[in-house]
Amino acid sequence: MSDITKREVLIEVKDLKKHFPIMRGIFRKQVGAVRAVDGVSFNIHKGETLGLVGESGCGKSTTGRTILQLLEPTEGTVRFKGTDLTSLNSTELRKARRHMQMVFQDPYASLNPRMTVGSIVSEPLEVHNIGNKQERKEKVKDLLQLVGLNPYFVNRYPHEFSGGQRQRIGVARALATNPDFIVADEPISALDVSIQAQVVNLMDDLKSELGLTYLFIAHDLSMVRYISDRVAVMYLGKIVELSEKDNLYDHPLHPYTQALLSAIPLPDPEKEATRQRIVLEGSVPNPANPPSGCRFHTRCAYTTDICKKDDPEFRDMGTKGTPHWVACHHAEQFE
């Protein structure tokens, strides 16, 4: 699997920041900022699935949306095939969107209730002026077939479908323009567990069939391990650990990742009963006022003075050609 990082880089995120200003008073003076994403850097290679995990509110979705420029980044650059997306004007950006699409979290809210399935799926084609009416019709039928839906459904409305079917429609819409890159923002968290596997398998099959690249945002760690090639762990607006999935799941170097992994239920009840669980104290600090130094020091069991003072460097601790990036002063002791 280590050949993934040797492939061509499709997305290059550098020092990405998204701060939401907090305004007070009648003059709307800015009194602070919620640092939803605060200096995130990573690459996504062609044909790879990068899993992005973390607690609610840690900035996963904001990262995905900022990469796609649905939210304007406060700082930093996002290069897509070498082009800096943050420097494009609105027309250029609209054109570029053809190559990068998104699958949304809530399949009930992300499909327009007043549009038929056919018009929802063909909308990207219309927007980007692809094909004539007849060709678009054919393409929509092909797409529905591709995601495992009956092509006769084109004249139906979203409310006539189940959650899993709706998410398939969302995937079909994202695939309409033959994009290279898809941000999947918790595409399965609103679905029943039995349906989750179907949708994940569908996305995995489509990836190999169409040569897609995914940023797969989720908080279900076992599902992320299943679909991803590499996994990034986010905490309070920063990436704390990034490595190939087996490496990360088997040898986590960051105390936060260790705590997250210890929370995954084990299928064996005996092991489940005896294993050690790391329970984090307290809750996620306020992202408008993050702790000094390492942001995790308020909840970490290994905190020392240096953690409170210095923000740890995001460094590569990998061995044998497998990069393993981690942001912890004490990572050595967990090796």
Add this chain to the structure above:
Amino acid sequence: MNLKDETMTQTEASSEQQKSSESLTSLAAGALLRHRSGMVGLVITIIIIFMAIAAPKLKPYNELEMHAEDRFHAPSGDYYFGTDEFGRDIYSRILIGARNSLSVGVVSIAIASIIGVTVGLITGYESGIIDTLVMRFFDALLAFPAILLAIVIMAVMGTRRSDTNSFLSAINTTLPAFPAMLAIAVVNIPAFARLTRASVLTEKEKEYVEASRALGAKPARTIFSEILPNVMATLLVQVTVSIAGAILLESALSFLGLGIPLPAPSWGSMLSIGRGYMPFAPWYSIFPGLAITFLVMGLYLLGDGLRDVLDPRRQKLV
């Protein structure tokens, strides 16, 4: 590749394939048919619209024709609703008056809704300084009582045909009720703009709007083909209720002598003039009054029914 197999399981019920697809609109139409008071309103409205359209065929007399010998004739087999001070048939005048009232209501609300909805959609979607300014201006307009505002606009526009402004006089000759229509339209714009804006503000937070942006749609497309259909339900209710309000306002303007110029019949002016003869010819104002009551009631019932049917909280459509 097991995709094909899944395709089959998804569609196993072949009968489901045959089932015709139901849009939200057709579901709502079905629900309205089962809504009792809404149906009563719809029937009353349709009857009055039909009478207005067929008025030239239905009226027994020309509405301007005077019968000097039959002045203040009580309702009878000859004159169903009696006659007025010039011996004109009130029944015929009410039929023709229905055309005037309805056309003023429909045209003025059409103007008001097109302008108001467009402004509301744009300011709601692109919130900013323009949004604030436009909305404060509409707030100021709303602060005036509707009738007062309409009177001011009528006074500025003028009801006479001897206008010096050639454009205005041209309109006045072809469409005498136009100043009244315009005044009523202006009065109704703020309500439409505010209602639309409020609906857009809730809609634009939904993921399908973001999805439309994410796939590269221009703002105009997002606003008009994604958001607008989703706020239509609310607007439809507002349209029916506003038409009723516009007809009342037109009656009030005509009552004050500012509406449709005499001698063309208008329910409001008939009510107003008839009021003077109330002690000995009560039919003169009672019948126009009843006509106004029925039409406005019909439209309100229809609007209420639509609100019940289209409100997703009451009717599980989605």
